[in-house]
Amino acid sequence: EVQLLESGGGLVQPGGSLRLSCVASGFNLRNFAVSWVRQAPGEGLAWVSSISDSGASKHYADSVKGRFTISRDNSKNTLYLQMTSLRVEDTAIYYCAKTVRVLALEDAYDMWGQGTMVTVSS
Amino acid sequence: DIVMTQSPDSLAVSLGERATINCKSSQSVLYVSNNKDYLAWYQQKPGQPPKLLINWASARESGVPDRFSGSGSGTDFTLTISSLQAEDVALYYCQQYYNTPGTFGRGTKVEIK
Numbered sequence: 001e002v003q004l005l006e007s008g009g010g011l012v013q014p015g016g017s018l019r020l021s022c023v024a025s026g027f028n029l030r031n032f033a034v035s036w037v038r039q040a041p042g043e044g045l046a047w048v049s050s051i052s053d054s055g056a057s058k059h060y061a062d063s064v065k066g067r068f069t070i071s072r073d074n075s076k077n078t079l080y081l082q083m084t085s086l087r088v089e090d091t092a093i094y095y096c097a098k099t100v101r102v103l104a105l106e107d108a109y110d111m112w113g114q115g116t117m118v119t120v121s122s
Numbered sequence: 123d124i125v126m127t128q129s130p131d132s133l134a135v136s137l138g139e140r141a142t143i144n145c146k147s148s149q150s151v152l153y154v155s156n157n158k159d160y161l162a163w164y165q166q167k168p169g170q171p172p173k174l175l176i177n178w179a180s181a182r183e184s185g186v187p188d189r190f191s192g193s194g195s196g197t198d199f200t201l202t203i204s205s206l207q208a209e210d211v212a213l214y215y216c217q218q219y220y221n222t223p224g225t226f227g228r229g230t231k232v233e234i235k
Contacts, residue, residue: 035224044227044228045164045217047223047225047226059222100177105222106160106221106222107219108219109164109172110177110183112172112173114170114171115171
């Protein structure tokens with residue numbers, strides 16, 4: 001089955017860290033830029049970070065810059081998001097999403113994972 | 123960042139009637155060199171991830187019913203559901219991908235009247 005599957009979410013205290021993973025199955029993720037998009041409870045969608053197909057280009061939302069690091073391992077067909085210095089306001093479902101077009105960094109997202117919940121609370 | 127403003131926040135439409143959602147960008151998302159609007163529409167049902175409905179402002183994704191249509195260019199866009207079905211109850215988001223960050227509208231909730 002062609003899909004993206006996130007993991008690594010959970011409950012963490014403020015100031016803590018988590019690493020999210022997103023594994024692609026049924027297709028080769030290496031040709032596509034991939035992003036993390038989050039959705040706080042009852043809220044809309046918010047882009048978090050993007051990485052180009054090669055991993056050479058990375059972008060972050062201002063709200064996470066300096067705290068989150070996006071990376072990928074194309075040999076494992078996997079995307080990561082290392083989250084440090086977590087804040088209560090980072091609480092959200094985190095989705096990974098791939099672009100429609102091969103090699104395009106700025107694009108719509110035609111495949112999304114089911115999401116992984118991150119809860120930051122003391 | 124480009125700000126995407128959707129309206130209304132919610133709307134209730136009778137089954138079989140038309141639903142119209144508007145999206146306005148704070149700057150043009152029309153890329154002049156290829157004459158394409160970098161604007162997408164997504165549908166999100168409760169407990170599910172978003173689903174891409176329309177790309178390039180008006181190109182329906184494969185498998186999306188033809189009652190869904192997108193229109194507009196530059197800064198003003200519309201998603202129309204021509205004949206609302208029960209399964210269309212959802213949140214709808216517009217997104218620009220003209221530049222990074224690819225910003226989303228706040229969403230429009232569509233319900234049955």
